[in-house]
Amino acid sequence: MSKEAIHIIGGGLAGSEAAWQAAEAGAQVVLHEMRPVRETEVHETDSLAELVCSNSFRSDDWEYNAVGLLHQEMRLCGSLIMRSADKHKLPAGGALAVDRHGFSSEVQHALEAHPNVNIVREEILKLPAADDWSNVIIATGPLTSPDLAQAIQDMTGEDELAFFDAIAPIVYKDSIDFDVAWFQSRYDKGGPGGDGADYINCPLNKEQYETLVQALVDGEKTEFKDWEKSTPYFDGCLPIEVMAERGPETLRHGPMKPVGLTNPHSDEKPYAVVQLRQDNALGSLYNMVGCQTKLKHGEQKRIFRTIPGLEGAAFARLGGLHRNTFLNSPKVLDEELRLRSAPHIRFAGQITGVEGYLESAAIGLLAGRYGANQQLSRSNTPPPLPTALGALANHITSGADSSTFQPMNINYGLLPDLQRDEFNPRDYKGKERARARKRAKSERALRALQIWLNENDSASEVAAAS
Numbered sequence: 199m200s201k202e203a204i205h206i207i208g209g210g211l212a213g214s215e216a217a218w219q220a221a222e223a224g225a226q227v228v229l230h231e232m233r234p235v236r237e238t239e240v241h242e243t244d245s246l247a248e249l250v251c252s253n254s255f256r257s258d259d260w261e262y263n264a265v266g267l268l269h270q271e272m273r274l275c276g277s278l279i280m281r282s283a284d285k286h287k288l289p290a291g292g293a294l295a296v297d298r299h300g301f302s303s304e305v306q307h308a309l310e311a312h313p314n315v316n317i318v319r320e321e322i323l324k325l326p327a328a329d330d331w332s333n334v335i336i337a338t339g340p341l342t343s344p345d346l347a348q349a350i351q352d353m354t355g356e357d358e359l360a361f362f363d364a365i366a367p368i369v370y371k372d373s374i375d376f377d378v379a380w381f382q383s384r385y386d387k388g389g390p391g392g393d394g395a396d397y398i399n400c401p402l403n404k405e406q407y408e409t410l411v412q413a414l415v416d417g418e419k420t421e422f423k424d425w426e427k428s429t430p431y432f433d434g435c436l437p438i439e440v441m442a443e444r445g446p447e448t449l450r451h452g453p454m455k456p457v458g459l460t461n462p463h464s465d466e467k468p469y470a471v472v473q474l475r476q477d478n479a480l481g482s483l484y485n486m487v488g489c490q491t492k493l494k495h496g497e498q499k500r501i502f503r504t505i506p507g508l509e510g511a512a513f514a515r516l517g518g519l520h521r522n523t524f525l526n527s528p529k530v531l532d533e534e535l536r537l538r539s540a541p542h543i544r545f546a547g548q549i550t551g552v553e554g555y556l557e558s559a560a561i562g563l564l565a566g567r568y569g570a571n572q573q574l575s576r577s578n579t580p581p582p583l584p585t586a587l588g589a590l591a592n593h594i595t596s597g598a599d600s601s602t603f604q605p606m607n608i609n610y611g612l613l614p615d616l617q618r619d620e621f622n623p624r625d626y627k628g629k630e631r632a633r634a635r636k637r638a639k640s641e642r643a644l645r646a647l648q649i650w651l652n653e654n655d656s657a658s659e660v661a662a663a664s
């Protein structure tokens with residue numbers, strides 16, 4: 199049995215969880231964290247698992263919120279991040295907020311005390327060769343240091359590592375009004391894998407378009423932070439409000455051009471069209487084409503709900519633009535989070551294209567387990583798709599469209615639809631139906647996760663005993 203250590207680079211949310219999971223499974227771990235030898239633009243301490251901004255892990259409601267469900271699944275997996283968050287929680291209504299210093303110290307002390315973990319404070323500058331370190335997890339986060347980022351880019355290819363999120367809002371398909379909107383590709387073009395009706399189209403008349411453009415210009419925006427301004431900006435992905443500011447016709451000749459589309463609900467030709475493109479393989483989520491934005495979240499909801507067909511839109515995530523180093527994971531990672539071109543290297547955390555403390559730690563949890571199984575010569579089975587962990591990992595490794603890939607939070611839209619024997623919508627009315635559907639998905643997820651854990655953790659025990 200190989201006892202060569204797993205080398206985890208980056209001791210943030212993901213790297214700390216990965217180290218814990220691997221060590222708990224019996225693997226030997228070396229955790230390389232560059233702070234305090236080298237600082238990032240936003241971390242303020244030398245603690246492992248520092249929370250760089252908010253002190254909230256968001257909703258803790260596992261029955262009706264996908265983030266709460268992820269909390270619960272991670273607890274079932276023996277997560278150090280969740281154990282430390284629970285121990286240092288502060289009153290915050292339905293959210294799980296923590297004392298940030300107590301939380302980080304707890305994580306650090308647990309790892310320092312673990313006999314299988316060795317923490318080294320150093321910056322890793324290049325990608326390790328398989329002959330040197332055969333089992334590597336890179337969890338260096340959205341602010342991966344420049345030399346390592348360059349090495350990753352050299353290995354994956356220029357277009358496969360991004361330095362900015364440019365996220366357009368993502369809408370749940372079932373919240374779109376199809377008495378107004380319709381499916382059609384421009385000029386009914388099929389394209390690769392398409393059927394000529396790949397986009398959802400929302401029509402605007404002249405007055406609605408002009409009102410929208412004005413609202414985009416007037417809407418309240420968030421500003422770039424000083425350290426973000428130094429990162430090179432990309433030209434092909436301008437915020438929608440910047441396009442709107444360039445002149446009233448810019449959007450109508452850009453992403454909102456009405457050509458090649460016929461509204462089946464009306465004889466009137468649309469003056470402009472907002473298109474939404476499928477965002478996940480399940481077809482439950484659609485992103486608003488060309489609508490990447492720095493508008494404040496409240497403004498986005500208010501303004502985008504004035505678009506005909508989107509009056510009742512529920513957003514799986516709102517738009518944003520900020521500095522973030524992340525891979526085109528659906529293209530470059532396999533289902534075990536290994537780099538296809540260098541399978542001795544796994545990635546974890548925000549750099550894999552998930553978004554948020556919890557999501558980053560969740561991918562760290564899986565990478566740590568996978569790395570441990572590799573070290574201990576055991577096979578890896580990713581968690582099932584109906585679980586939040588499985589759905590999130592599936593989204594970044596194959597569920598998302600690699601040509602439009604942008605970071606994603608956990609949400610119910612990533613979990614497969616319920617079958618009729620699992621949930622009958624006719625049993626519920628109005629708002630109760632949406633709540634009951636969430637609860638049924640959550641209950642199904644926890645059942646599926648428990649089965650996965652029973653199978654995998656008992657297989658590990660058998661392997662360890664033999």
Ligand SMILES: Cc1cc2nc3c(=O)[nH]c(=O)nc-3n(C[C@H](O)[C@H](O)[C@H](O)COP(=O)(O)OP(=O)(O)OC[C@H]3O[C@@H](n4cnc5c(N)ncnc54)[C@H](O)[C@@H]3O)c2cc1C
Pocket residue numbers: 207208209210211212213230231232233238240241247248249250251252253320321322323337338339340341342343346521546547548549553554555556558559
């Ligand atoms: C400014 C900002 C604010 C954010 N605010 C929130 C928020 O409020 N809520 C939320 O849920 N998410 C937030 N996020 C997103 C994300 O959840 C966090 O960035 C989260 O910390 C990601 O976890 P991670 O483990 O992937 O990366 P990190 O927690 O950043 O950990 C990466 C670690 O790798 C180390 N490192 C980097 N390069 C090297 C190297 N070459 N060698 C060795 N070590 C290295 C870093 O020092 C760091 O400790 C924010 C992100 C940013 C950039």
